[in-house]
Amino acid sequence: MYSGFQYGYATPGYTPPYHQHPIQTSSTSSPMAPPPTRESWLVSQDRPPPGYLPPLGHLSPAVLFSATRQTSTRTEITQRTFTREEVLTPAEADWPCREMGQIFLFTSLVQLLGLSSNSATYYAAWIMADVRWFIEHNFDFGFAYASIRKAWRPLQLSYPIDLAEYRSRCCAEYDRMMVWRRDVLQREGITGHEVILEPYGIKPHRIWDLKSNRVVDYIMLFAHCSTYGITAGTHMLHPAEIHPTADGGPVPDIYPPFWAVTHSWTSDSDAVIYETSANGYQWPVRLPAGVTIEQVRRELLSFHGDGGDYVWLDVMCLRQEAGPQYAQIKAQEWKLDVPTIGNIYRLATYIVRYLNGLGRTFSTEGWDNERHWLRRAWTLQEIRPAEETHTGGVPPEIVNPMNAIGNINGREISLRKALAPVLELAQNAASPSGCTVYDLTREMGRRLATNETDKVAGLCYLLRTSRLPAYSATVTANEAWVRCFHELQFLPRLEVLFDFPYRGNTGTRWFPEWSELMQWPDRRPDLTHTPPRWSGPYPFYLPPSADADPSRLYVSHVTLVCNVWLEAAGNAGEYCAKFGGQSRALGFITPYVNQRPIPKGTYTLATLNVKAECNWVVCQPQGQIMLKTFWPPVHPGAAPTIAPTMALMLAKVGVLRTDAVSDLRSQSLMVGSPCLFV
Numbered sequence: 066m067y068s069g070f071q072y073g074y075a076t077p078g079y080t081p082p083y084h085q086h087p088i089q090t091s092s093t094s095s096p097m098a099p100p101p102t103r104e105s106w107l108v109s110q111d112r113p114p115p116g117y118l119p120p121l122g123h124l125s126p127a128v129l130f131s132a133t134r135q136t137s138t139r140t141e142i143t144q145r146t147f148t149r150e151e152v153l154t155p156a157e158a159d160w161p162c163r164e165m166g167q168i169f170l171f172t173s174l175v176q177l178l179g180l181s182s183n184s185a186t187y188y189a190a191w192i193m194a195d196v197r198w199f200i201e202h203n204f205d206f207g208f209a210y211a212s213i214r215k216a217w218r219p220l221q222l223s224y225p226i227d228l229a230e231y232r233s234r235c236c237a238e239y240d241r242m243m244v245w246r247r248d249v250l251q252r253e254g255i256t257g258h259e260v261i262l263e264p265y266g267i268k269p270h271r272i273w274d275l276k277s278n279r280v281v282d283y284i285m286l287f288a289h290c291s292t293y294g295i296t297a298g299t300h301m302l303h304p305a306e307i308h309p310t311a312d313g314g315p316v317p318d319i320y321p322p323f324w325a326v327t328h329s330w331t332s333d334s335d336a337v338i339y340e341t342s343a344n345g346y347q348w349p350v351r352l353p354a355g356v357t358i359e360q361v362r363r364e365l366l367s368f369h370g371d372g373g374d375y376v377w378l379d380v381m382c383l384r385q386e387a388g389p390q391y392a393q394i395k396a397q398e399w400k401l402d403v404p405t406i407g408n409i410y411r412l413a414t415y416i417v418r419y420l421n422g423l424g425r426t427f428s429t430e431g432w433d434n435e436r437h438w439l440r441r442a443w444t445l446q447e448i449r450p451a452e453e454t455h456t457g458g459v460p461p462e463i464v465n466p467m468n469a470i471g472n473i474n475g476r477e478i479s480l481r482k483a484l485a486p487v488l489e490l491a492q493n494a495a496s497p498s499g500c501t502v503y504d505l506t507r508e509m510g511r512r513l514a515t516n517e518t519d520k521v522a523g524l525c526y527l528l529r530t531s532r533l534p535a536y537s538a539t540v541t542a543n544e545a546w547v548r549c550f551h552e553l554q555f556l557p558r559l560e561v562l563f564d565f566p567y568r569g570n571t572g573t574r575w576f577p578e579w580s581e582l583m584q585w586p587d588r589r590p591d592l593t594h595t596p597p598r599w600s601g602p603y604p605f606y607l608p609p610s611a612d613a614d615p616s617r618l619y620v621s622h623v624t625l626v627c628n629v630w631l632e633a634a635g636n637a638g639e640y641c642a643k644f645g646g647q648s649r650a651l652g653f654i655t656p657y658v659n660q661r662p663i664p665k666g667t668y669t670l671a672t673l674n675v676k677a678e679c680n681w682v683v684c685q686p687q688g689q690i691m692l693k694t695f696w697p698p699v700h701p702g703a704a705p706t707i708a709p710t711m712a713l714m715l716a717k718v719g720v721l722r723t724d725a726v727s728d729l730r731s732q733s734l735m736v737g738s739p740c741l742f743v
Contacts, residue, residue, distance in 0.1 A: 144169055149179030150276065150374075152366060155359055158207030158278040159342055162199040165206060171196050177210055178217050188220050191228055205342070211277035215286055235287075242284050250401055250535060256615060258548050259400060259535035264526075267405040268412065270398065271382040272323055273343070275366050275374045280344040280381055286321035323375040324365070325413035326457075327447035328423040329438040330515070335422075348385040348395075356424035364424070365417060368455055377409050380423070400535035403519075407446035407526045411495070416449045419457045420480075426458045432471035432483070435513050439473070439483060442512035442520045446527055448491040451481070494527045501596050502528065502560045503585060510583040517542035521579060525549035528557055546579035551615040555603035556596075558618050562742060563597045563673065563680045566660045568717045574616045575717040575742045586657040592722060593678040594656070606692040606741070607707065618742045619692065619712065623671050625738050626729065631683065632665035640721060642670070651728055653721040656680055663719045671715060671740060677724050682742075684715035690741060712739040 142160050162170050171193060175185045185192065195217075199209045216235075219226050249262045261267070269283040330336075331353040338349045341358055350358060358381075365376050383402060384395045410416060420438040421428050431437055438444055456466040463469055467481040490508055494500040505527050514520045521542055525533060534548040550558075561576050565585065569577050588594050604621035608614065630643040634652065638660060641650035663683055670681045689711055696706040723729070 142169075147173050147176040149177065151177055152276045153207055153210060153278055155278055155342075158205065158210070160206040162196075162204055162206060162209055167193065167196055167200065170199065170206070170209065173206070174209060174213050174217075178213055178221070180217075180220055184220050187225065188228070192217075192220075207277045207279045207342070211274045211279040211281050212285075214274070214277070238287065239284055242287070246401070253551075256548070256551060258551075259537075260552065261401060261404060261533040261535055264405050264530075264533040265408060267401060267408055268320070269323070269377050269382065269409050270402050271377075273376045273378055273381045275362055275376055278343050278362065283321070283323070283377075286323075286375065320412055321375070322414045323377060323412075324368075324373050324415045324417060325377040325409050325447075326365070326379075326417045326419065326423070327410065327438070327444055328419035328457075329421070329436055329441045329444065331422045331436055344381055347391065350380045351385065352380070353422040353425055356422075361424040364457060368415070368417065373415070376417075377413065378423075379406075396538070400537070403536040404522050404526060404533045406443075407523075410447045410449060413449075414453075416447070416454045417457045418454055421458070424458065426460055427456055427463065427466055427469075429469050429471040432478075433473045440513055442509055442514040442523055445487070445491070445508060445512060446523050448484075448487055450488065450492075451484075494529070499529055499556075500527065502557050503564060503588075503594075503596075506582055506585050510585070517579070518545045520583075521545040521549055525552070528553060530554060543579040546582065547616075550576055555605075556599060559597040559599060559620070559673070562618060562620075562717065563682055563720065564594075564656075566655070566657050566720050568719070575618070576616070586659055589654075589656055589658055592656055595676075595678045597673050597679070599673070602697050604694060604696065604739075606694045606710070606712075616743075619694070619739070620673075620742070621694070621710075621739050622737045623673065623740045624675055624736050625713070625740070626670040626681075627686070629668050629670050630666075631663065631668050633662060642723075651723060651725040653681070653723045656720060656722045661719070663721070668718065669713075669715060670721075675726050675729055677722075677726050680720045680722055682715075682720055683718045684742075685718060687714035687716050687743060690714050692739075692741065694739070710739050712741045714741050714743055716743055 142164055165173070174196070175192065180188075195213070196209075199212075219228065219231055246267070249264075249267065250259060251262060252258070253260045271280050272283045272286065273279075274281050330351070335354050336351050337354050337356075338351055339358060340346050341350055343358065344350070352358065352361075361378075366374070383406075384391070384398050386395070418438065419425060419427075421431065422436070432439055434440065451467060459466050467479070467484075469480050470477055471480065471483070472478075473483060487508065490500060490504055494505065505524055509520055509524050512520070516538075518536075518538070518540065522536060522545070528549075530549070530552040531554060532552045534545065534552060537545070540548075550561075553561075558576075565577055565582070567577060567581060568575055570581060604619055606619045608617075626644060628645055631640055631653070633639070634641045638655040640653040640655075640663065642653055643650045666685075669684045669686050671684055672679055672681045692710050692712050694708055694710040696708075698705050
């Protein structure tokens with residue numbers, strides 16, 4: 066038996082009802098015998114049809130609603146008529162199904178789905194079984210409407226289908242998706258930390274159904290895909306088979322469409338806490354003062370576009386603080402949901418952007434305020450091109466908000482120009498070549514976050530690692546950065562090695578701590594900066610259990626100049642280097658403005674390319690070490706190569722640049738030497 070939060074439900078220990086109803090999937094059975102159409106049959110106590118499976122077992126809202134919150138202050142239930150895909154008012158969504166009665170609930174749901182009288186008659190036994198299930202479990206009208214919008218979609222087809230087979234298929238696919246979602250979170254063998262496998266395939270956990278005003282499982286929207294049989298070969302597409310790749314590959318168009326909202330959080334003193342039945346009162350919703358949930362909902366519904374009636378909004382769909390009884394559920398969900406929030410904005414059909422706070426009117430004032438959308442760290446991974454973005458809260462007098470003029474640091478600038486460099490950065494980060502660590506770090510360092518760990522999570526996501534560290538609110542920013550760095554791919558590590566100018570402050574690692582990374586100095590404008598390049602398979606070694614330190618970086622082919630005497634020259638940032646006791650010195654300079662000085666002494670210089678635009682890493686030799694190096698197979702089906710290799714151990718001190726590359730080539734160089742940077 067699975068606990069509630071594992072399946073996306075809010076109530077711990079909840080057992081989905083499909084465990085209580087056996088699935089009958091006989092291929093020879095008909096969908097069902099046409100039932101009687103008289104109203105007397107509808108109110109009878111006949112059992113559900115053979116093979117019946119309630120849609121709530123798998124395709125259910127993400128939260129379960131307690132009858133204790135259904136107060137007597139609600140609007141009186143009236144026997145009114147609904148139209149197809151109508152938007153429920155908050156009062157109507159709160160109507161208890163039990164008080165509506167079987168006939169009124171049956172009729173209302175049929176009207177909302179727009180079923181023809183023939184379909185409603187043919188599938189009446191199934192519909193009534195669902196209606197009784199809603200009433201038996203004391204759910205409200207909004208919950209029922211949210212459930213049937215996708216689960217009843219096959220009832221709209223012009224030809225009969227085997228509903229037992231269809232629901233069995235949906236349940237099996239739901240199980241596969243939830244098991245996959247659970248299994249992507251695993252504990253790493255060397256460090257013992259939890260990591261997310263295939264992180265760029267994670268989809269939203271929940272989604273806000275605006276028409277029913279209920280928060281539902283995003284997976285329940287896949288019932289529509291199941292209806293029309295989106296398959297690959299002979300099986301339905303599994304999330305691991307259809308997710309966008311880590312290198313920014315195209316997003317398949319089979320994802321159920323939805324919109325996402327990006328906004329900046331206002332300060333605690335300018336916020337109001339609401340409780341709402343939309344999320345089952347499971348966590349409070351934090352909104353700016355003067356803004357209501359219904360106001361935000363109505364504005365989102367006013368936008369037109371595919372998927373606009375399903376919206377991801379963090380305060381509604383991401384579990385917030387809700388007391389100690391939900392603390393464990395929240396911590397478990399956030400491990401997976403917070404690091405992969407960027408996926409939501411990559412998958413969304415459109416983005417609605419509130420620059421001055423959720424639901425607040427767009428303004429040209431306060432663009433350099435620390436709470437403005439342009440200054441927040443988390444919004445860096447929530448950016449999409451202008452044609453895929455709507456600006457929320459725009460007053461009628463502003464025709465095009467992108468042309469609006471604001472003030473940043475005393476300089477007038479249009480919103481279009483203020484967003485241009487960030488849009489370019491986001492597009493580069495999503496491209497197959499990715500974005501440099503320097504560019505992302507510099508932009509993240511200029512932004513603000515309530516929790517510094519959130520900046521680490523955002524940076525790690527944008528660096529497109531093959532795995533993501535699970536989110537933990539108890540670790541420091543530096544601990545989170547170390548976990549992130551262990552998951553970086555080879556090229557970003559090379560960039561940090563050859564471009565970041567210092568060794569870590571603690572002296573125990575060649576890469577910087579988080580606080581140092583955020584202070585990456587400005588590059589010298591008179592120099593060309595080319596990120597390190599690597600051709601061929603990425604090398605790595607198999608560390609023994611006594612030396613399982615993932616902080617070390619193995620590079621198989623490095624150009625070295627050994628026994629170099631280095632000391633500062635006359636001007637700041639200039640050095641002279643003497644090789645092998647020669648009297649002639651070569652000039653080196655620091656590639657960054659106000660770079661910390663390197664103490665004079667004897668060093669080993671390392672680079673990947675002896676070119677004028679490439680940096681040299683100044684290292685202190687630490688001796689040699691025998692490693693078991695691993696090389697991936699050259700041809701498909703071939704075995705990998707594991708061979709012992711003698712490597713030099715080097716401790717990074719700093720980085721320098723020189724124009725005397727022709728003189729360096731004439732020196733006694735050790736080319737293609739394997740090195741282990743420690």
